[in-house]
Amino acid sequence: MNSVIRTLVVDDERYSREELIHLLKQYPSIEVIGEGESGEQAIVKTMQLQPDAIFLDIEMPIMNGMDAAKALLELKNVPKIVFATAYPQFGAEAFRLDAVDYLLKPYDEDQLAETIRRLEKLCLKQEEKKPVKSAGRLAVEVEGEILYLHPNDIIYISREDKLSKIFTTEHEYEVKTTIKELEERLKKFPFFRIHKSHLVHLNYVRRLTPWFNGAYQLELEGRDEMLSVSRNYAKAFRATLEL
Numbered sequence: 001m002n003s004v005i006r007t008l009v010v011d012d013e014r015y016s017r018e019e020l021i022h023l024l025k026q027y028p029s030i031e032v033i034g035e036g037e038s039g040e041q042a043i044v045k046t047m048q049l050q051p052d053a054i055f056l057d058i059e060m061p062i063m064n065g066m067d068a069a070k071a072l073l074e075l076k077n078v079p080k081i082v083f084a085t086a087y088p089q090f091g092a093e094a095f096r097l098d099a100v101d102y103l104l105k106p107y108d109e110d111q112l113a114e115t116i117r118r119l120e121k122l123c124l125k126q127e128e129k130k131p132v133k134s135a136g137r138l139a140v141e142v143e144g145e146i147l148y149l150h151p152n153d154i155i156y157i158s159r160e161d162k163l164s165k166i167f168t169t170e171h172e173y174e175v176k177t178t179i180k181e182l183e184e185r186l187k188k189f190p191f192f193r194i195h196k197s198h199l200v201h202l203n204y205v206r207r208l209t210p211w212f213n214g215a216y217q218l219e220l221e222g223r224d225e226m227l228s229v230s231r232n233y234a235k236a237f238r239a240t241l242e243l
Helices: 014-024 039-049 065-072 088-096 109-129 179-185 231-241
Strands: 005-010 030-036 053-056 080-085 101-104 138-142 145-149 154-160 163-168 172-175 191-195 198-201 205-210 216-220 226-229
Touching: 005 014, 005 039, 005 109, 014 030, 014 109, 030 039, 039 053, 039 065, 039 231, 053 065, 065 080, 065 231, 080 109, 101 109, 138 172, 154 179, 163 179, 179 198, 191 226, 191 231, 198 226, 205 231, 226 231
Parallel strands: 005 030, 005 053, 053 080, 080 101
Antiparallel strands: 138 145, 154 163, 154 198, 163 172, 191 198, 205 216, 216 226
């Protein structure tokens, strides 16, 4: 079990960010592993650093903290979210996004201590329940039979109605397993969620074309159809792909 909570701090105001990092470093259970100054950086750095928790400002330019949090909730490993803001009016919406806590600036040290206690309880509990995964084959039930697919043969997975479609280099399969469960089972392989309905293997990415409102269309090796890359995932997707 981890003895520290790996934490990311995101705030567009430098001094506010530095103050919170200073306060957090006084807790032995907290390890600040990175910082960011925008909603976009919150998503990208979460993908890169895989923090256990993120302290997230709300009022930030371009992508605010609420929009960033909605995108974070769709990632493979969702960090515990603590909103840290000067604006009390967003509290109700924050807890609808399953926030652990809602800290108001200027920071009250007693309230911060209570937030840390909540994080310690949640993160330790989560760590205890983490299963050990093996990097084997993906077992899927198709027409009453169990098939074993090599993850590197899967080009992408799409969710349509109540079925997930798995597109491999040779065949297409329809399974009842949800895309979220398939994503969890494939997390040791280079798959990326580009949309609530699409999970793609990064090795098959051929071309990314700007579409509208910050979204993209994606072309994959071995497939003729174009897939939509949601605006909420686009920046993190590009950051994962590019050197």
